[in-house]
Amino acid sequence: MADWLPERLPEDIDAERSFLATCCAPGAGFVASEAIFALSEEDFVHPAHRAVYRALRTLIEAQVEVNSLTLKDALDQENSLNKVGGYPGLVELLACEDVERPQVLADVIRRKAKLRRLVHLGAQLIRQAAEEDEAPEVLVDQTAQNLFHLAQGDTKAKGLLSIQAVADDAMERLADRMEGRLSPGIRVGFSRFDELTQGFQPGNLIVLAARPGIGKTALALNWILRAAQERDGRPGHCGAFFSLEMSHEEVFMRLLAAKSQTNMKDLQSGRAGGRLEHVMKTRDELVQLPLFICDQASITVPQIKNMIVKQGSQSNRRVEFVIVDYLQLLSSPEGSRAAKQNEAVRIGEISRGFKLMAKDFGIPVVVLSQLNREVEHRTGGRPQLSDLRDSGAIEQDADMVAFIHRKMIPSAAEPEPDPSAELIIAKHRNGPTAIIQLHFQGEFAMYREMVRETSSYA
Numbered sequence: 001m002a003d004w005l006p007e008r009l010p011e012d013i014d015a016e017r018s019f020l021a022t023c024c025a026p027g028a029g030f031v032a033s034e035a036i037f038a039l040s041e042e043d044f045v046h047p048a049h050r051a052v053y054r055a056l057r058t059l060i061e062a063q064v065e066v067n068s069l070t071l072k073d074a075l076d077q078e079n080s081l082n083k084v085g086g087y088p089g090l091v092e093l094l095a096c097e098d099v100e101r102p103q104v105l106a107d108v109i110r111r112k113a114k115l116r117r118l119v120h121l122g123a124q125l126i127r128q129a130a131e132e133d134e135a136p137e138v139l140v141d142q143t144a145q146n147l148f149h150l151a152q153g154d155t156k157a158k159g160l161l162s163i164q165a166v167a168d169d170a171m172e173r174l175a176d177r178m179e180g181r182l183s184p185g186i187r188v189g190f191s192r193f194d195e196l197t198q199g200f201q202p203g204n205l206i207v208l209a210a211r212p213g214i215g216k217t218a219l220a221l222n223w224i225l226r227a228a229q230e231r232d233g234r235p236g237h238c239g240a241f242f243s244l245e246m247s248h249e250e251v252f253m254r255l256l257a258a259k260s261q262t263n264m265k266d267l268q269s270g271r272a273g274g275r276l277e278h279v280m281k282t283r284d285e286l287v288q289l290p291l292f293i294c295d296q297a298s299i300t301v302p303q304i305k306n307m308i309v310k311q312g313s314q315s316n317r318r319v320e321f322v323i324v325d326y327l328q329l330l331s332s333p334e335g336s337r338a339a340k341q342n343e344a345v346r347i348g349e350i351s352r353g354f355k356l357m358a359k360d361f362g363i364p365v366v367v368l369s370q371l372n373r374e375v376e377h378r379t380g381g382r383p384q385l386s387d388l389r390d391s392g393a394i395e396q397d398a399d400m401v402a403f404i405h406r407k408m409i410p411s412a413a414e415p416e417p418d419p420s421a422e423l424i425i426a427k428h429r430n431g432p433t434a435i436i437q438l439h440f441q442g443e444f445a446m447y448r449e450m451v452r453e454t455s456s457y458a
Helices: 013-024 029-035 046-059 068-077 086-094 104-129 136-156 164-177 191-197 215-229 248-260 264-269 273-286 301-314 343-362 373-378 392-399
Strands: 203-211 239-243 291-294 319-327 365-368 400-406 420-428 434-441 444-447
Touching: 013 029, 013 046, 013 086, 013 104, 029 046, 029 104, 029 434, 046 068, 046 086, 046 248, 068 086, 104 136, 136 301, 191 420, 191 444, 203 215, 203 343, 203 392, 215 239, 215 291, 215 319, 215 365, 239 248, 239 301, 248 264, 248 273, 248 291, 248 400, 291 301, 301 319, 301 343, 343 365, 343 392
Parallel strands: 203 365, 203 400, 239 291, 239 319, 319 365
Antiparallel strands: 400 420, 420 434, 434 444
């Protein structure tokens, strides 16, 4: 399948030669080292240049002076001197014209290498599609991941940063926050919760867990709805809600009930006629919010990543906040290693995938999760971290773990479930744990904070 490839792939042999000569020149020092570590062996086309790059990097890492003799010795050690035409060939290569700034040539080499990788990705996709060994959905997911990693290549290979560089970046963001140009985090409209967490932070994985029927979907929708609304003069945050259990219409009706304060049953049965004008006005407000909903039942982490990338490329609003409902319903890509493992390993890989997604995109990702049945046999029924269902990796990967705890068993004195609830922050990597008192309004699919002090959680 390679016969369709162009006769000449993108390359610049002269730039490679000049780059190596510049980095080997006397006095190149730190500037050359920085340029060398910005590239990899695979970025070079010519086998001789790859061998010299490898030897040059070996010398720099060992803090050995770089000259034609030390390079000759390093090439000899790898049995690669013949690849450059022996010592005369090495001397000829190092005699090429050097430049003042090797980083300029490094950028040219890296750009050509990226173009070659794109060509090979295209050839690989054509071959795999023609062979028909994989489902189209798998090929689409794999290609999307490969393209995303290629696009992120420069930002991932940061290496060590000086404390000065880190301080400059951190203080610039701090100044932006103090002067109101940058929100400290995505706030969700619960004052005590927002104060405790300073909002959901970019790159964080947040797990919200509860037993079925407790109302974790309602709370998650409350969060994404309030985060999307304008607050304190700042525009709302663009959110994406992935529902693996409810249809997009059911999700919308819950948002509509919560925002309009209209009974869910009345909306579902069509008995909200007396509030129709108010409901329609709320609907008009909702459709103006930067919210996106996906109700694809069988979905994988790579597919979610692909949708987020696609949304960002098609719109002037990138997704800033993701909620997935819920973890145990997610699929593993067909044919993947995780799909063949037991459920604990499979869920662990999905959890890790979400953490990497949060870091790659620089956004908070909230994942809802079920609890195991052990919590039902515990006095008081209050959840704890060991109750997370299927995998201990969920707790390990999460930056924050929150539980919803409600008294759900009616009694003769209280035939209806107790509306009081606790939001238990059981793990908080960047702050304190606590218990926040909530009130659940089931008819509106809505939670409110109770006027009560937040208690500590240990």
